[in-house]
Amino acid sequence: MPRADRPQMASSVLTIENLRKEFVRGLLRKRTVAVDGISFEVEAGEVFGFLGPNGAGKTTTMKMLMGLILPTSGAVSILGAPVGDLAAKRRIGYLPENPYFYDYLTATEFLHMVGSLYGLDRSLRARRAGELLERVGLSMAKNRSMRSYSKGMLQRVGLAQALMGDPELVVLDEPMSGLDPIGRREVRELMLELRERGKTVFFSTHILADANMLCDRVGIIVKGTLRDVGQLGELLSPKVHRVDVLWTGPESLREQLRKDFAGGLDEGAAEAAEDAEAERHRSRSEGEHFVAHSQGEVDRFLAAVVAGGGAVVQVTPQRETLEELFVRDAGVKAEEQRS
Numbered sequence: 001m002p003r004a005d006r007p008q009m010a011s012s013v014l015t016i017e018n019l020r021k022e023f024v025r026g027l028l029r030k031r032t033v034a035v036d037g038i039s040f041e042v043e044a045g046e047v048f049g050f051l052g053p054n055g056a057g058k059t060t061t062m063k064m065l066m067g068l069i070l071p072t073s074g075a076v077s078i079l080g081a082p083v084g085d086l087a088a089k090r091r092i093g094y095l096p097e098n099p100y101f102y103d104y105l106t107a108t109e110f111l112h113m114v115g116s117l118y119g120l121d122r123s124l125r126a127r128r129a130g131e132l133l134e135r136v137g138l139s140m141a142k143n144r145s146m147r148s149y150s151k152g153m154l155q156r157v158g159l160a161q162a163l164m165g166d167p168e169l170v171v172l173d174e175p176m177s178g179l180d181p182i183g184r185r186e187v188r189e190l191m192l193e194l195r196e197r198g199k200t201v202f203f204s205t206h207i208l209a210d211a212n213m214l215c216d217r218v219g220i221i222v223k224g225t226l227r228d229v230g231q232l233g234e235l236l237s238p239k240v241h242r243v244d245v246l247w248t249g250p251e252s253l254r255e256q257l258r259k260d261f262a263g264g265l266d267e268g269a270a271e272a273a274e275d276a277e278a279e280r281h282r283s284r285s286e287g288e289h290f291v292a293h294s295q296g297e298v299d300r301f302l303a304a305v306v307a308g309g310g311a312v313v314q315v316t317p318q319r320e321t322l323e324e325l326f327v328r329d330a331g332v333k334a335e336e337q338r339s
């Protein structure tokens with residue numbers, strides 16, 4: 001099957017049905033439901049972001065996909081085969097959350113070892129190891145023992161080893177973890193490059209900016225439950241839910257408007273802001289910022305600025321951001337748990 005055809009076919013590379021994992025701990029057999037019956041699919045050729053706060057169940061899910069832990073119930077099909085199928089495993093690359101390396105090896109030696117596990121011959125191993133270490137920016141250190149590597153360098157080795165088998169599906173658990181902003185950008189570029197080559201990327205993150213820049217679709221998991229799955233554009237509420245006003249004017253007007261437009265933050269925003277007033281009115285070098293939550297309030301605020309001798313510089317309607325969606329999903333879940 002030619003690679004270029006795969007995305008159009010939109011076939012499922014990963015199908016998860018009602019997957020559940022319950023951990024039982026200690027003599028008292030205390031139960032933790034880490035993953036609570038989640039279902040979704042990842043299509044061929046897409047970059048799918050698995051998003052969730054700490055402890056949401058991302059790593060547990062990924063470990064079940066890789067056959068490292070057994071699900072309590074539910075079914076997974078990965079590249080058309082059940083979890084653990086050896087032929088399918090050869091077509092998957094995996095970066096664990098906390099990869100362990102034999103740190104007395106050099107990165108080159110380690111990649112050779114991984115290449116052997118994939119059954120690659122010596123020359124192919126050497127070529128891939130060289131190319132990948134170059135690609136992840138480790139050529140300079142490739143013949144040094146990994147004991148001397150920083151956290152970010154080890155993360156890069158982890159990415160390189162996940163790609164040694166030239167996998168069709170790449171499963172990456174927090175691939176940006178431990179990387180500086182340049183490293184994160186490089187990894188994002190690498191992931192987009194993989195997609196361009198027809199690969200499927202399934203990765204977890206709690207860094208929303210990365211998901212925003214990368215993902216064709218996302219799944220949001222909170223406390224073991226899948227809250228949302230879909231294209232970001234579809235998940236984010238299309239309605240304008242606040243309007244940012246940038247204005248300038250005399251100090252006296254600033255004080256007056258802070259008084260006149262002090263209250264009225266919606267409940268979610270008020271909870272999020274420790275200092276609600278500071279959140280609504282902010283002084284910056286470019287001018288004063290005000291956040292309005294209804295069209296009526298925008299109209300009144302603009303009129304007050306003009307009447308008080310100020311000038312309106314910019315009015316920007318804001319739609320929901322991924323961060324707000326994330327907080328919204330997490331908030332709904334918390335509510336449900338309280339009731």
Ligand SMILES: Nc1ncnc2c1ncn2[C@@H]1O[C@H](COP(=O)(O)OP(=O)(O)OP(=O)(O)O)[C@@H](O)[C@H]1O
Pocket residue numbers: 023024025032033034052053054055056057058059060061097206
């Ligand atoms: N081996 C285990 N035994 C008992 N509980 C566990 C075990 N592994 C994970 N958990 C619990 O399962 C829940 C989900 O953990 P998991 O590591 O999957 O979350 P995560 O979304 O990957 O979080 P993070 O972003 O912090 O890595 C947590 O409450 C965690 O404490």
